[in-house]
Amino acid sequence: MTVFSCEALIKQYKLSDHTVTAVNRASFSVEKGEFVAIMGESGSGKSTLLHLCAGLDEPNSGTVTLLGRSLFQMKPDELCRFRGKHMGIVFQDHRLVPYLTALENILLPLSAAGRDTANYEERLKYLIGHLGLYDRLHHLPRELSGGQQQRVALARALIHFPMILFADEPTGNLDRESADRVASLLTELQKAEGESQATIVVTHDEHLAARADRVFIMKNGELTPAK
Ligand SMILES: Nc1ncnc2c1ncn2[C@@H]1O[C@H](COP(=O)(O)OP(=O)(O)OP(=O)(O)O)[C@@H](O)[C@H]1O
Ligand SMILES: [Mg+2]
Numbered sequence: 661m662t663v664f665s666c667e668a669l670i671k672q673y674k675l676s677d678h679t680v681t682a683v684n685r686a687s688f689s690v691e692k693g694e695f696v697a698i699m700g701e702s703g704s705g706k707s708t709l710l711h712l713c714a715g716l717d718e719p720n721s722g723t724v725t726l727l728g729r730s731l732f733q734m735k736p737d738e739l740c741r742f743r744g745k746h747m748g749i750v751f752q753d754h755r756l757v758p759y760l761t762a763l764e765n766i767l768l769p770l771s772a773a774g775r776d777t778a779n780y781e782e783r784l785k786y787l788i789g790h791l792g793l794y795d796r797l798h799h800l801p802r803e804l805s806g807g808q809q810q811r812v813a814l815a816r817a818l819i820h821f822p823m824i825l826f827a828d829e830p831t832g833n834l835d836r837e838s839a840d841r842v843a844s845l846l847t848e849l850q851k852a853e854g855e856s857q858a859t860i861v862v863t864h865d866e867h868l869a870a871r872a873d874r875v876f877i878m879k880n881g882e883l884t885p886a887k
Contacts, residue, residue: 665689669722682708684881693856697869700878706862714826748817750827754809756801763797766815787815790845806833824858831865843868
């Protein structure tokens with residue numbers, strides 16, 4: 661079953677003297693439970709593409725369909741609720757709320773959607789255990805290392821059992837061991853019974869990409885399958 665697809669996405673940035681085509685007719689789709697990695701050199705358009713896929717930014721043209729719904733046809737508040745329910749997003753720069761503790765940040769998708777956090781205790785334990793965050797839960801983001809912030813961002817993106825995870829460099833600030841732990845978590849979630857979460861990661865990490873079902877390469881805004 662196809663959970664996600666995008667068709668001919670184009671995103672251009674108009675600068676004073678020229679236009680940058682950050683994403684040039686990108687199309688791909690993701691099946692339920694599939695793990696897709698997008699690689700490519702710096703500036704090739706990976707983050708821009710991921711933001712379009714999650715409906716965080718509007719393309720100049722093209723479509724994104726998630727669970728049968730066309731994202732850019734939704735009203736902003738509807739899209740916001742839809743995202744909160746079905747998507748998990750890890751930003752390249754984490755974007756944790758600076759005045760909330762690690763734990764409060766992780767629980768944010770639940771409180772924002774008015775869900776009872778008591779129902780997610782097992783999930784919370786599972787994520788903080790796998791991500792090694794036990795002793796950092798009551799710290800503010802500024803008191804955490806880049807790698808710890810990244811793991812908090814990942815826990816926040818996964819706490820509500822999203823159907824699809826969009827993660828931009830989720831192992832970018834981690835040492836090999838922590839990166840492998842994150843990679844194992846992502847593949848475990850994908851395989852977990854009854855979950856079958858789809859995952860799209862943007863990564864430079866060859867070890868993480870090696871676990872993907874399919875790898876795409878982004879080059880000058882163009883997306884092509886790697887294998
Ligand atoms: N808001 C913006 N205004 C103008 N140009 C932008 C903007 N955002 C991105 N770009 C340009 O779009 C291109 C793609 O940027 P993007 O951030 O998507 O690259 P990336 O592949 O994620 O790079 P990295 O691996 O360094 O994170 C780059 O040339 C970048 O300079
Ligand atoms: Mg990027």
